[in-house]
Amino acid sequence: MSTIDHLTLRRPDDWHLHLRDGDMLRAVLPWTARDFARAIIMPNLVPPVVTGADAEAYRARILAALPEGADFTPLMTLYLTEATEAEDVARAHASGLVTAVKLYPAGATTNSASGVTDFARVQGVLERMAEIGLPLCVHGEVTDPAVDIFDREAVFIDRVLDPLRRRVPGLKVVMEHITTSQGVDYVKAHPEHLGATITTHHLVINRNHILAGGIRPHYYCLPVAKREEHRLALRAAATSGDARFFLGTDSAPHTDPAKLQPCGCAGCFTAPNTLPILAHVFEEEGALGQLEGFASLNGSTFYGLPPNEARITLTRGAPDLPGQIETPDGPVTVFDPGFVPNWHVSARSSC
């Protein structure tokens, strides 16, 4: 069988990214900006990015932190709270400032305390979003402490997501960072106005990676990685060519001191090595030909944006990437896939 050694794709986009703020923003942004043309920027800062004015100020801070000559567009989101005003959301959308609104069930994940508890209170905003065609990105886990953490995504689909989509039928929804076969199946069964992002790390790890043979905080993220059968379902979906599945890295940097402690933060930092890992995974699945769709085309189609004209080339051979990056607050460990990727990014062209 002949193998190929070079792969040129349209420049990818990241449809779910945490850039943080301040020193951390300055440390992590260059890693995304070198490989990705655009990214959906998560609004879970402290305090969160709630209003159009907040998003405008955050976008300015991101643009100011970009390295000289970078070609990167942040696509801003608003953090949905029970006090969010439909009018403010509509204005932010009409001006082109905001690409999506983010729903965090209150307490579901990192910095989600201001999220939604009573979904009836956001009905008006969701109806307005459906009218104007503004997508809702959803962190899909229930927060009911009685529900096992490994079941929280599947239960969310039945208890919250499906009823919500029925109450607001025209609303475009992105199920963010799906981790289960139930998530995959729900997308496949509901072709209308529904897509899902899949992270790099959930294509690589299952729950054994976190817990077997010692506890490994760098593999702890939310939603938590599930059984192997779910990882395989995610790999099948990502490499299937089905355009409703697209890349959202959920690259979520935390310093090592914040992760390696008795109550460590959730999140994997995958921005630097996502593309080498994805090429490796897609090749393992015999699906290198689907990588461009997953990483560079399907997301922009879902969001109704044009694909990127610039190209990126991957070449066979291990990448030369750091295991950690330094920030003034401490080092941030780059996600270790447990293998040396067979591919590295060898060229980045502007057209």
Ligand SMILES: NC(=O)N[C@@H](CC(=O)O)C(=O)O
């Ligand atoms: N994925 C994570 O484990 N963490 C994210 C939050 C999120 O995306 O849920 C973070 O902000 O750190």
Ligand SMILES: [Zn+2]
């Ligand atoms: Zn999330």
Ligand SMILES: [Zn+2]
């Ligand atoms: Zn996230």
